[in-house]
Ligand SMILES: Nc1ncnc2c1ncn2[C@@H]1O[C@H](COP(=O)(O)OP(=O)(O)OP(=O)(O)O)[C@@H](O)[C@H]1O
């Protein structure tokens with residue numbers, strides 16, 4: 439069973455008299471362990487698709503299944519649970535809280551989890567270590583570089599040990615050096631810790647090492663260049679993700 443299955447999804451937006459078909463009969467499967475990039479011109483539907491998979495929005499027709507369960511069948515509290523435990527979302531603008539330092543930002547989503555205080559802070563440190571930011575843990579976002587802020591946002595997404603990380607243009611605000619480093623980091627987290635990634639990007643240069651590239655145009659998938667190997671074999675399935683993210687100290 440696929441981790442994510444999008445079946446004939448259509449999403450339309452109304453702007454006054456105008457109706458925009460942001461997604462038009464899109465079908466897609468993402469397997470556990472995948473590292474897939476969503477690409478396509480501005481307005482092609484990348485954010486709309488990520489928001490639907492993240493359960494932040496619902497399709498007008500068709501369905502989105504996570505682990506075989508249609509998201510439309512879930513109650514609000516089940517959706518909340520899915521969003522807060524299984525899916526990590528990384529936004530282009532990081533969405534960090536400016537008055538909190540890096541550790542506190544990463545800890546924020548864990549407050550919804552039934553963890554002891556020690557478990558919580560251990561997870562925060564693990565996640566910050568996994569993105570190489572432990573020594574910046576006490577700094578607020580405004581004293582971090584764009585690349586470091588984006589890594590805090592990744593640590594925050596990872597700390598909840600999600601099965602799936604969705605990232606919407608995670609490199610858009612970064613210079614090319616930091617953008618490449620960020621994709622390498624996501625790749626390492628995918629390979630070493632089995633985190634499934636689906637991320638959107640405008641930047642073709644970043645796609646050189648990505649084997650699974652899904653192209654959207656005008657709300658339709660026009661190609662998917664998935665070579666064998668996009669499904670990463672793991673000795674430990676990611677179903678319970680008990681060991682993700684781990685870190686070597
Ligand atoms: N909330 C909304 N209300 C109205 N129209 C919307 C809304 N969200 C998206 N759209 C429209 O749907 C289409 C797809 O938008 P989407 O944001 O998914 O594109 P995108 O591929 O992410 O673009 P970009 O690369 O610029 O981020 C666009 O035509 C956009 O104007």
Ligand SMILES: [Mg+2]
Nearest residue numbers: 484485486606
């Ligand atoms: Mg977008």
